[in-house]
Amino acid sequence: MKFVARALCTSLSFFMAAIPCAFSQSGDLPAPMASNNAEAARLVNQCVQLLQQGKDKEMLETAQRAVDLAPDFAPAQAALGTALSKAGNNEEGKGHLERAVKADPSLKKAWLSLAASYTALGQLPEALQAYKTFLQKFPSDSNAALARSLAASLEKQINQVQAMGGGEDYFDQATNRKPARWPASKMPLSVFIADGSSVPGFRSDFSQMVRASLEEWASAADGKLSYKYVGSPSGADIVVNFTNNPGALHTVSEAGEARYTRVGDMLKKEEVYLLTIPVGGASQLSDDAFKMLSLHEMGHALGLIGHSPYPDDIMYFSFAASNKQSLTTRDTQTIKRLYADTVKPSLAQLNADGVKELNAGHAEKSLEIFSRAHEYYPGDDIVVKNLASAYNNVGIIALHKNDFDKAITLFQQSLDLKPQDNKVSQNLGVAFMNKGIIGQQKGDNNTALANYAKAVEVFDRIKDNASVARAVKTYADLLRRTGKGKEAQSLEAKYKVSR
């Protein structure tokens, strides 16, 4: 006999509409087959129609299918990027649009969508650059006049910002208004710096310069960041790679890139690529140029995922014609603010992120997010409810894997938050019962008896009489087999269960 868990998936309180599943940041996807491209092209055409009909949700789903089918097919990336941006998810949309125009710079509309996404994210210099590229490539396009006027107004805004000498920091631009950082519990961060000695252009002092960059950011962050350098990339938080292939990067202008994975407001993994050769003309990469690149990419890796609008800053998006050697006051203020104790993501954002992970089938991730939300907003009822559900969901997964101790702990954590949830109590009873049954099968009668007792107690507390009866029978049966007939009898009497 085996007890089966109930409440396979309890519904979470929806605070905000769910967002579609995030696009994987990983770059090494298999090349699609030609037939996939044909089907993806058909889906992209469908997207164009859906866009015209104002069916945004359907367009997003269709574009996602096209990208799943043919991730290297530029029009599919462009469609998904446009759909995401239209749905207000500019950050992810931007990534797909960058990928699209890199793979196929002749995609006119993608340049315009990309410029619009940058603008929405407050990345004005990048937006301007995208409009300029569009105008250079398609000067007589029907949208050229509009692009020209948008570019002119951006230029004006950028000049204004720069004329003011800049604000104290560029927090909004650097975080795309959705901060992500390494949590304090992750310190020291494990950093793996690859051996680049086989990469042309690599110099042995590069690794040391990367470490120095990380240290410079750490002292700017008031000691909130610390590192340990590890000898293997597996499991490292930050992995630094060297490459001499500009084509491997999403945007060549940066000479490097940092690909991040985040869960809610937490960074989970950063994969950094540093170019060992100069871009544009110069024959050798100078120390200064590499130092600047390394500081910039480490800034990304530590959570400054966007760029500064001020050309003086290390986190400005382009290195063109600049010679920066250390963090500016604004760079320092920005990282300080990101790691300040007062920074917390909005409640709505945390709830949306948690629900998103749950809908994507990532129960553990949603638990992480709701745990974090509870740290930030301990008194919020919806967070308490969502966290209790998340504990229960992950508990059920553990139960199905026969990891009873973990399941029991999780159900108890859920009940600590929401003691009245009888479904969770039922699951707890089932976990005790199954732990007992497996123990008995292994000949561990003591474990079996102890857990049967707990199961009976839990089922009785919630007045689940049917489960009480079944549990008491199993319990009494083992008591008799182990020579405790009297105890079995009084147990049956207490719970009014006949043999």
Ligand SMILES: [Zn+2]
């Ligand atoms: Zn950058």
